[in-house]
Amino acid sequence: MTKRWIAVLVAALASLPAVAQAPAGQLTVALANDPKSLFMPRAADRTAGNVASQLYNSLVWVNDAGEIVPELATRWTISPDGKEYTFTLRTGVKFHNGENFDAQSVLATWETGKDKSNDYAESYSVVKEVRVINPTTVTLVLDKPNALFLNTLANFWAVVPPSYIRQVGLDGFAARPVGTGPFRFVSRSADRIVLEANPNYWEPGLPKLQRIVFRVIPDATTRVAAVRTGEIDIANRLTSELTRQLQNSSRVRVISYPNDRVFYLAFKNVGNGKGTPLENVLVRRALNLAINRPAIVRSIFNNEARLVSGFVLPGNLGFDPSIQPYPYDPEQARRLLAQAGFEKGFSISMGCPSDYYVNINEVCLAIQRDLARVGVEVSLEFKTSNTYWSQERYGAVGPMYVDSWSSTVGEALPRLLGALTPGAFYNTWEDETLSRLIAQAAITTDRNARASLYRQIQRRMFDDPPFVYLYQPVIFEAVNVRVQNYRPRAAEEYYLKNVSVR
């Protein structure tokens, strides 16, 4: 008798993995806006990228730990000069339409991606040549070594099927996208996008969900209501105020994580920043000391933001914890201003991207008030976002302005390149030492060497600050408790292949 029971138990256990492997259940995810495009090179908004990334694979992937791991490439070698990447491709992988994945697909991905009309064309045109060696080997040739090339591949190079694209064109492809990813496209209408499990997905046991429905819900209050009723499973882009009403809910759990984004008050030493007191390093240090950032974090963000010491954030490669954020010390600020010859203070104007970010107007007003206390009269220029960012080097606003910059690669390089490289569209501060270090980091492929450069950059940006580093925001999301393994990343991006529902 006992033996028979054991046999039954063994049989039941043996059948378990098979049951667990079949994709099951539906996940409903709210989107804060209608995605721009599901063709990855045109998906220049986070929402679009998050939907699209479920459909595709790239040659490599960044895992949850931030490491580069194989995806459609099983291994790769990099030439000693750092300019040639040779990938060995996975075999037996098929696109959702049945087309085979091979080296030609990589070539087609590059050719369609670098089309000038694409938002992310530059992520493809860093490659100057794609050499198809044989169906399972391909070499990508760069102009110059690129520290983040594998990240660029992982983030932007969604591999596409050449025959299908030839057949339907780019607009047709965007309407019915096809990839090799864990989910395949089912339909898109004005208010929803439906994906379903790719039954032939090459990673065993994945995906775990049978169906994902993305619902466009622009209003954050409605997203909270809908997650409370159980109509949706995941609501993102929420504020801490909104999530407070969910604290006692047994159905919903609130998750929060620091976003890989820095808010800062920038100074210009180009354009209308020339000849201003900002050129004096003592003044810039004084302004760093004069703004009461702990109070901003406490009273405007209910402590739900973090103070930062620079552009390299905790968790970023090369972060140096020994550099502490400037303290709030108005006395010292006054002394430094006097030392710089501004004992009576000065007047200056400051741009503010009106209402574009959470609580940004209040932050700008707090800065104005704090600086007035050390004798710096700030006239605020509130501008709507499209005016604010309309001109090169923030030409639309005065010599100081508030802005933010994010990164999706786990390193500070994108914001360093964007904000501090002379010639970049939004660069307003020229510092030869700094730009030399950044340019060096951009072509340093060795991680340890790059980390050391980041530490030097961080030190320089602290001692001779081009900005006042204000805070790092915290992101809030509400998730139904039935959702398992949902792990959004610091750039608000998520991959759903490992997610399941109870």
Place this chain on the structure above:
Amino acid sequence: MFRYLVKRTAQSLFLLVGASVLVFFLVRLSGDPVSLMLPKEASAEQRAAFRAEMGLDRPLLVQFGDYLGGVVRGDLGKSLRNQRANLELILERLPATLELALAALFFALLVAVPLGLVAGLYPSSPAGRLADWVAFSGQTIPSFVLAMLLILLFAVQLGWLPSFGRDTPASLILPAIALGFGGMGQLLRLTRAAAHEARRADYIRTARSKGLGEHRVAIKHVLPNVTIPLLSVAGVQFTYLLGGSVYIETIFAWPGLGSLLNTAIQDADFPLVQAITLFIAFFAVAVQMLTDVLYGLVDPRVRLE
């Protein structure tokens, strides 16, 4: 009747041209779409290429000429953001907006007409006092506040109705009430005033003296006379509901023209904003003309003016 129609058509055309000019220049005052469309890392060359591709680098008057030419040919241009034909996007969204506007109007009339009749005929009855309250709140509570309250009560607390979307017929109820509530107040006051006036009219006294019951008097004699002003106001209401549903559609994630317009404005998607506004203006003018014609049919005095 024919001359009346010709005159109204000419007026409408003038109105449409005016609306196009206004919209074209107004949206361009709001800034530069390129900074919102491209990633922050985009270079100056890439920005210039985008501008050229979208025709935004040409003189304003040339762009305007192109736009008007397109409108005349029935081509409303292409969305900057979606890279799709604007008309296609609009037609995809139109049914949802029409459905919501009709449902809101239906809700408004359903409450306003019976309540207004009773309140007009019996001002001091409980119904009369209720009507005062309903009319007042209808015209003072902002629709987006009402929308939030409805969601919290009927979706979150009671769980009776969906909180967003357009999935089942039940999805229509909350947005229709939120959207129709303001108009309901106006229609209610109008009905009540008309009924109140009719109460003292000679033909009502005659009807009563013939021995007709109060219900028959209200339905057979008062109602038809209330219908005429109601018709013209309901027409205006309907066009208002079409254009005014931006908030409500956004709050309820209703996939109509209003939420499309909201996104288009946020993205500075000029061609799409122009196309939607022009389309709504065209629709409003058409509905207005239809109302006028109906009005003319119901009341011969209008035609003669």
